[in-house]
Amino acid sequence: MKMDRISKAIELARGPAQGGAADSGKGGVRSIEYTHSTPLHVPRAVLEQHRLIAACDDGRVIDSYKLLRTRLLRRMQMNGWSTLGITSATAREGKTLTAINLGVSIAMSLDHTALLVDADLRRPRVDSYFGCRDRPGLSDFLEGTISLEKVLVNPGNIARFLVVPAGRLRQNSSELIASERMRRLVSELKGRYPSRIVLFDLPPVLVGDDAIALAPELDAVLLVVQDSRTGRGEFARAVELLEGVNVVGTVLNDSSERTKGYEAYYA
Numbered sequence: 001m002k003m004d005r006i007s008k009a010i011e012l013a014r015g016p017a018q019g020g021a022a023d024s025g026k027g028g029v030r031s032i033e034y035t036h037s038t039p040l041h042v043p044r045a046v047l048e049q050h051r052l053i054a055a056c057d058d059g060r061v062i063d064s065y066k067l068l069r070t071r072l073l074r075r076m077q078m079n080g081w082s083t084l085g086i087t088s089a090t091a092r093e094g095k096t097l098t099a100i101n102l103g104v105s106i107a108m109s110l111d112h113t114a115l116l117v118d119a120d121l122r123r124p125r126v127d128s129y130f131g132c133r134d135r136p137g138l139s140d141f142l143e144g145t146i147s148l149e150k151v152l153v154n155p156g157n158i159a160r161f162l163v164v165p166a167g168r169l170r171q172n173s174s175e176l177i178a179s180e181r182m183r184r185l186v187s188e189l190k191g192r193y194p195s196r197i198v199l200f201d202l203p204p205v206l207v208g209d210d211a212i213a214l215a216p217e218l219d220a221v222l223l224v225v226q227d228s229r230t231g232r233g234e235f236a237r238a239v240e241l242l243e244g245v246n247v248v249g250t251v252l253n254d255s256s257e258r259t260k261g262y263e264a265y266y267a
Helices: 003-013 044-049 059-079 095-108 138-142 173-177 180-192 210-217 232-241
Strands: 038-040 083-088 113-118 153-155 161-164 196-201 220-226 247-253 262-266
Touching: 059 095, 059 220, 059 247, 083 095, 083 180, 083 210, 095 113, 095 161, 095 196, 095 220, 138 173, 138 180, 173 210, 180 196, 180 210, 220 232
Parallel strands: 038 153, 083 196, 083 220, 113 161, 113 196, 220 247
Antiparallel strands: 153 161, 247 262
């Protein structure tokens, strides 16, 4: 993956910034206790196995995510944004790990909390990273069988961080994601807490219409591509399908150039 490929795609995705001032939510989030969510103890070995920065001792990796966090938060605050989708062109490009570690990094900051929603109902993976498979989640909430509070999970060893798992697999994922109940959920999460950044792990753009249906409801989208995996045509098609969406940046994952992590480019 060369820089010119990323630059051209970002140039295509570039659009006018939306105005507005963000409430930074400073104060009151340094010490927080969740009372309407399910506490979940995640063994450090599980976090290490799945390369989550909550159990990472490599300062270079942590600093990389902090840099991504800082640049994204600055852009979001400038525009009054609080919701961010993370997607990719195709499967297995690292979007879920990027979404989780970005959320954890945001939660590490003193002035924000983070909520990660697994909106990939086609191939949910967020729950597996925390060792909590088969929990009720977003799909159950969207079908009206359970309240939001019942699906919120707080990994107890990660402060200021909440997760909504995807829930059980459904054949009608597109309809659930495009439903009025989903739109109301996004609207509610946007306005509930000014200090909270809400991340949505979206399905890949080219595997169905789920991401295309939900992305316009979000303030911005971050596109993840994997070095030597994402084809030029696939990436260009994904950017084309995201036309009209605020693509805030592109993460080059597993880069073989410069670093062995990722590089981030911004529109």
